[in-house]
Amino acid sequence: MNPPVYPIKNFLETLYDRIRGFKYGEQLVISIELNKSTSRSKIEILVSKMDHRMTLSFYDAFYQLHPDDKPWPYGDTGAFTDVNRNKQRLVAKRGNHGGFKDHGKWMRLSESELVEAIYKSRDFNLGSMKIESRLIRTQWLKSKDSKTLVAYYHDISDIENQV
Numbered sequence: 001m002n003p004p005v006y007p008i009k010n011f012l013e014t015l016y017d018r019i020r021g022f023k024y025g026e027q028l029v030i031s032i033e034l035n036k037s038t039s040r041s042k043i044e045i046l047v048s049k050m051d052h053r054m055t056l057s058f059y060d061a062f063y064q065l066h067p068d069d070k071p072w073p074y075g076d077t078g079a080f081t082d083v084n085r086n087k088q089r090l091v092a093k094r095g096n097h098g099g100f101k102d103h104g105k106w107m108r109l110s111e112s113e114l115v116e117a118i119y120k121s122r123d124f125n126l127g128s129m130k131i132e133s134r135l136i137r138t139q140w141l142k143s144k145d146s147k148t149l150v151a152y153y154h155d156i157s158d159i160e161n162q163v
Contacts, residue, residue: 003149005142013137017152022136025155030131034058034122043118046131047111049162050090053154055132056083060117061124063094063101071124078124083114084134090114131159 017024032046050056061071061078071077079094079101090109094101118129133153141148 003140003147005140005147007142010139010141013139017136023155024136024152025133025157027135027151027153028133028156028160030156030160031128032131033128034118036123038119038122040115040119043115043122044111047115047118049159050083050085050131052085052087053134054084054156054159055134056129057081057132058083058118058129059121059124060094061121062117071121078121081117083109131156 046056058081059078060081063077063079063081065071065077079096081092081094083090083092084106085091086106090111091106092109092114093104093106095104133156136152136154138149138151141150
């Protein structure tokens with residue numbers, strides 16, 4: 001594979017990112033412990049700090065369960081959920097066992113729905129949920145005699161210090 005390298009395009013994309021106020025950082029994954037003692041207010045604070053730079057991932061054990069049902073401890077009835085904030089809206093994509101729920105669409109979600117889903121599922125998340133820095137872009141760069149695919153992620157180091 002010999003992908004083309006466009007240095008001028010790469011420079012313009014990087015300049016455009018700076019104009020938009022993007023700050024590059026390492027790909028960062030922050031694990032947050034969840035258990036019975038995790039309070040609703042702690043979850044509300046985490047959700048309120050979410051912005052376009054990160055993805056929050058957790059297991060929603062109650063997704064599509066009847067209100068009277070409880071998650072089955074020996075089964076997998078829920079959905080792995082990734083949540084992003086696009087502009088001022090929260091959107092979630094859910095999946096399980098290699099497939100997507102809701103036909104792989106990003107579905108709108110309110111802050112209160114997200115807080116409730118995390119709070120109810122906190123004992124079924126294998127002990128943690130995670131916040132990951134989102135990818136801004138990838139670029140092919142040429143260095144000496146080789147080409148390298150470089151991934152640029154949002155800097156979320158400020159969030160890591162607050163969690």
